[in-house]
Amino acid sequence: TWDMTTFxxxxxxxxxxxxxxxxxxxxxxxxxxxxxxNVVMVAGDRTNGKLGLGEATSDSNLYTVIxxxxxxxxxxxxxxxxxxxxxxKTGKLYTWGCGDxxxxxxxxxxxxxxxxxxxxxxEHNYRVISAAVGSNHTIAIAKEKDGExxxxxxxxxxxxxKLHLKHIKDKEKVSKPELIExxxxxxxxxxxxxxxxxxxxxxxxxxxxxxxxxxxxxxGTGEKPIHGPMYVDIEAAETKFYSSAYADxxxxxxxxxxxxxxxxxxxxxxxxxxxxSLSENLEETSAxxxxxxxxxxxxxxxxxxxxxxLFVNAHNEPxxxxxxxxxxxYAIHEMSVxxxxxxxxxxxxxxxxxxxxxLRTNFYGQxxxxxxxxxxTPKFNESGFDYMIKKYEDSFNGYISDMKNxxxxxxxxxxxxxxxxxxxxxxxxxxxxxxxxxxxxxxNIRSALEKCTNEFLKKRYLILKNFNIKVKNVIxxxxxxxxxxxxxxxNIYSNSNLYIFWEIKNELFDSILALGAKSSSSIKVKxxxxxxxxxxxxxxxx
Numbered sequence: 362t363w364d365m366t367t368f369x370x371x372x373x374x375x376x377x378x379x380x381x382x383x384x385x386x387x388x389x390x391x392x393x394x395x396x397x398x399n400v401v402m403v404a405g406d407r408t409n410g411k412l413g414l415g416e417a418t419s420d421s422n423l424y425t426v427i428x429x430x431x432x433x434x435x436x437x438x439x440x441x442x443x444x445x446x447x448x449x450k451t452g453k454l455y456t457w458g459c460g461d462x463x464x465x466x467x468x469x470x471x472x473x474x475x476x477x478x479x480x481x482x483x484e485h486n487y488r489v490i491s492a493a494v495g496s497n498h499t500i501a502i503a504k505e506k507d508g509e510x511x512x513x514x515x516x517x518x519x520x521x522x523k524l525h526l527k528h529i530k531d532k533e534k535v536s537k538p539e540l541i542e543x544x545x546x547x548x549x550x551x552x553x554x555x556x557x558x559x560x561x562x563x564x565x566x567x568x569x570x571x572x573x574x575x576x577x578x579x580x581g582t583g584e585k586p587i588h589g590p591m592y593v594d595i596e597a598a599e600t601k602f603y604s605s606a607y608a609d610x611x612x613x614x615x616x617x618x619x620x621x622x623x624x625x626x627x628x629x630x631x632x633x634x635x636x637x638s639l640s641e642n643l644e645e646t647s648a649x650x651x652x653x654x655x656x657x658x659x660x661x662x663x664x665x666x667x668x669x670x671l672f673v674n675a676h677n678e679p680x681x682x683x684x685x686x687x688x689x690x691y692a693i694h695e696m697s698v699x700x701x702x703x704x705x706x707x708x709x710x711x712x713x714x715x716x717x718x719x720l721r722t723n724f725y726g727q728x729x730x731x732x733x734x735x736x737x738t739p740k741f742n743e744s745g746f747d748y749m750i751k752k753y754e755d756s757f758n759g760y761i762s763d764m765k766n767x768x769x770x771x772x773x774x775x776x777x778x779x780x781x782x783x784x785x786x787x788x789x790x791x792x793x794x795x796x797x798x799x800x801x802x803x804x805n806i807r808s809a810l811e812k813c814t815n816e817f818l819k820k821r822y823l824i825l826k827n828f829n830i831k832v833k834n835v836i837x838x839x840x841x842x843x844x845x846x847x848x849x850x851x852n853i854y855s856n857s858n859l860y861i862f863w864e865i866k867n868e869l870f871d872s873i874l875a876l877g878a879k880s881s882s883s884i885k886v887k888x889x890x891x892x893x894x895x896x897x898x899x900x901x902x903x
Contacts, residue, residue, distance in 0.1 A: 373402070373424055385411070385440035388458075391424060392438045401430040401438060401447055409443050409459035410474030417474075429476045430455065441494045441554065447476060452488020454479045454501060462497040463536030464517035470536060481538045487512070493554035498523055500559050501538060502549045511549045513561060514538035523557050546576065575622065581607040581615070590691055592619040592705065596639055605691070608705075609670075617643055621672065621690060621703040642714035643706060654684075654709055661689035671710070675702040675719040682716075770809040773859045775821055778803055778810065780863045790862045791826060829862050 373379065377393035377400065384390075387406035392399060402424040407417040413427045430447055433455065437448040444458035444465060455476035456465040463470055466479040479501075482489055487503035490511070494500075498517030504510070515524035516535045526539050548564040578585040580594075580601045590605040594616050608615050618639035658665035660683050672690035674683035690703050702719055778799065783790045799818050804810045810818065832854070854861075 371424070374426075377402075381438055383438050383440045383445070385445065386442045388412070388440060388443075388445070389424075390438050390440055390445055392435060399435050401427045401435050403427055403445075409472045411440075411443060411445065411458040413445065413457045413474070413476050415475050427476060433476075437492070439492060439494055441556065442496045444494060444497075444499070445476075446492050446494060446499065448489050448492060452482070452490065452504070452506075454482055454489040454492060456499065459497075460536075462518035463534045464494065464497050464499050466499060466501075466516045466536070466538050468537050470534065479538065481514075491549075491551050493552045493559065495523065495554040495559070496556040498554070500552045500554055500561070502552055502561070511544075513541040513544040513549050513552070515541055521557050523559060525559075575602070577602040579604040579607055581613055591622045593622055595620050609687075611669075616640070617707045619705045620675065621705050623691070639704060639706075639716065642711055642716060643708040644711050646708050650709075654706075657684045659684060659686040659689055661685050661692075669707070671706045672703040673706070673710075673716060675704050675716070678718060769859070771813065772821060772825060774807040774809045775818060776825060776860055776862065778807060779822065779825070783862075783864070789864055791830065791864075793822075797822060825860060825862075828857075828860060829865050832857070832861055833865050833868070 373391075373393060375395055377395040379391050380394050380399070381392035382390065385405075387408075388411045389404050391402050393402055394400070403412050403414070404421050404424045405411065407414075407420050410417075412421055412425070413429065414421070414425065433447070433453070434450040435447045435455075436450050439446050440458075442459075444456060444460065447455045449455070454466075455478055456467070457473040457476045458465070460467065460469065460471050460473055465473050465477070466481060467473065467477060479489075481487075482501075482503055486506045488506050489501050489503045491502040492499065495517070498515065498519075501514045503512055503514060505512075515526060516538050517524065518532060518534050519526065519529045520532045522531065524535060524539070525541050525543060526535065527542065529535060529539070544561065544563070549561050550564055551562040553560045553562075575587040575591045576585070577587050577591060579587055580603055582604060584604055584607075587602060587604045592603040592605065592608040592615070594601040594603070596616065596618065603615055603619070607613055608619065652669045654667045654671045657667045657671060659667055664686050667684060667686045670687050672685045672687065674685070677683050685703065690705070704716060779790050779793075781803070782797075782799075783793065786793070797819065799810075799815055804813070804818075813821075
């Protein structure tokens with residue numbers, strides 16, 4: 362053996378293609394492929410059984426096949442210092458080499474001179490998908506064979522807390538895989554290790570399809586996670602949680618003052634307000650109390666008085682309280698996006714009650730949807746369209762009445778004329794001067810406009826301009842994928858298509874193209890994008 366001062370081409374037996382390589386302390390490992398089969402080869406120092414060739418009597422200065430792994434169909438290999446690993450296609454983890462710190466995971470501190478399967482993962486029905494080794498430790502990510510959840514395991518010496526195992530002391534040796542709890546609520550996918558540190562990559566958190574799944578344990582039933590609205594006792598020395606089913610049952614003993622949380626809050630260490638006292642704001646009640654909260658009215662449905670449970674918006678100032686009944690507090694209010702917290706009381710409030718105000722922003726970081734960039738596109742059902750039409754009733758009525766005043770032939774040609782003028786002037790039609798003049802030569806070649814005076818055309822221009830402003834305002838609410846219906850804005854748009862300026866159509870078309878490029882888009886529009894771009898470039902989106 363001798364030192365190399367430059368790179369040299371390595372001769373590999375046969376016509377094998379090297380597809381992976383790893384280097385440790387005086388040891389080299391390669392994964393080769395020949396005739397559809399993966400073969401692991403090794404070269405270097407035999408100390409501690411690193412070669413994996415059994416009782417080797419000498420070092421190997423040529424790459425040699427490791428017989429134990431010939432039929433294992435290995436897909437991943439690795440080493441860092443004195444121990445090595447290989448992962449098979451079926452998820453078996455093989456380790457060999459130095460085992461003095463338990464880093465091989467076989468339940469002992471012995472060296473292993475041939476690759477051996479780590480039985481722990483087989484016994485617990487796991488398949489290993491990623492692994493990495495440090496100087497004397499190993500980290501492995503395993504997936505349940507009958508599921509998709511991943512778990513992260515560590516074994517070896519715990520110097521500098523590199524195993525991240527709470528119950529293991531510094532420098533203690535772990536000879537079998539131990540679960541790292543930190544990653545139990547994450548989807549780990551890849552691990553890398555240095556001599557004494559680790560990096561673990563995890564998939565992006567997926568926002569739950571429902572907004573009310575809480576990763577907490579119900580104090581009364583032991584249910585975890587809690588599904589549906591959750592109640593929190595923030596007065597207790599140690600925060601307690603209750604499911605709505607348990608807390609709403611009057612037969613169960615729960616505090617008279619609780620905090621209702623509807624949004625999905627999954628943080629393990631929740632930061633609730635400290636030194637909050639709610640109970641001191643409640644009156645004592647007798648057995649004859651009928652459950653009515655006198656003087657209260659639900660701000661949502663108007664019921665008065667509120668009975669059994671009183672809910673108070675925790676974000677409002679005491680001088681402007683918002684009371685809601687049980688049913689309305691449980692509903693996710695339309696157009697409500699940010700987390701809303703409510704106090705729930707089962708006894709009347711004192712007239713001098715002063716409830717603490719909780720800032721919404723304090724809870725954003727604990728909401729399941731916080732920290733994600735989301736694009737929200739309004740998609741209305743029948744009631745949604747009715748709601749929007751009612752909200753913008755005046756605008757829609759004006760929109761429809763303007764259509765009745767449009768003279769098809771004249772206005773169709775006028776729109777065409779205005780589009781051409783805007784292009785020549787390189788100016789938006791909506792910004793054109795109201796004292797605009799119409800060149801006679803342009804008017805004369807359009808038969809319907811030939812006998813129209815400039816004053817008449819100016820008035821028609823103002824009508825069309827106002828009409829297009831209204832079109833622009835309602836474009837976000839047009840559903841082009843919806844079935845035909847007399848009340849749909851899409852049909853109003855289609856009927857008025859001839860009177861809409863090109864620049865307005867360009868904006869609409871750009872948004873459709875952007876949405877159409879995404880597989881998740883609900884807009885069913887087939888577009889030849891090359892031709893579309895060509896015509897839009899010419900100012901002709903039709």
